Amino acid sequence: MKMTPPVTGTLELAHLLTRRGWLRTTEFNTPDCTVWDYAPSLPDQLAPEQKGAPTAIFLDNTGESEFYFVEPATRTTQWNPYSRNFDRLEDLIQWLPVIENWRAPRSHEHESPMGFARLRAQGLITTSEMMETLEHFPYVPVDPDAKVPSLSRTVAEIHQAHNDKLLSKNEFKLLTHNTFST
Known part of the structure; x- marks a missing residue:
């Protein structure tokens, strides 16, 4: 199995996200993609039939460059039309306070x-x-x-x-x- 070398800034991003309350999830991680969830973005209560998802950051390193895909919290499993990409780590970090304010x-x-x-x-x-x-x-x-x-x-x-x-x-x-x- 080929391992992808760490992306520049990945370790620093991991420390930053951890300090801010984000949790690295293992459910969707691959060698080329790391996923971080922000649990406070979910509602306090979900009905048993609901399968909501917290705001998530996908750190993708599948090509020569990296990008960051952010999916806002949702109460459904459908694609979220308000998802967005960030091409630069600096942009993602700058937007973190806004992203962390999003709620399902x-x-x-x-x-x-x-x-x-x-x-x-x-x-x-x-x-x-x-x-x-x-x-x-x-x-x-x-x-x-x-x-x-x-x-x-x-x-x-x-x-x-x-x-x-x-x-x-x-x-x-x-x-x-x-x-x-x-």
Whole structure:
């Protein structure tokens, strides 16, 4: 069996992630890919039929270069449309505080921010469930090199939900100030 030499920065990343509460999982590891899970991203309680997964970082070293794939926490086993790649370790490290803030959504589906606002308007989730979900939503940046999430489709939906009167002025203010302020 061919062993892949350690990727530059891998040991340092392992120490950093361990200090921050990430756990290396053995379930999906291969010689070319190491997986780290962030257990706090899962909801406190999952129903017995749910098979949620915590936010995970996949360190892939299958080619000549490495890349980092991050999958946000989910309450389903379906592919998560908010997953993203980082080509550089520095970018991943810079995004760790944001990534660690992500939580599995209150819904079993991969709703968008507008979808959660509509669920609340229909009475299917409470205001506190909507706000908690939107405060910890994996907002997608327009520019992958952006230091903070910029006005992307997911962020624009917060603005549209407010314009459509699905979010009150105070809810909008709380979300935009707490979630997108630097």
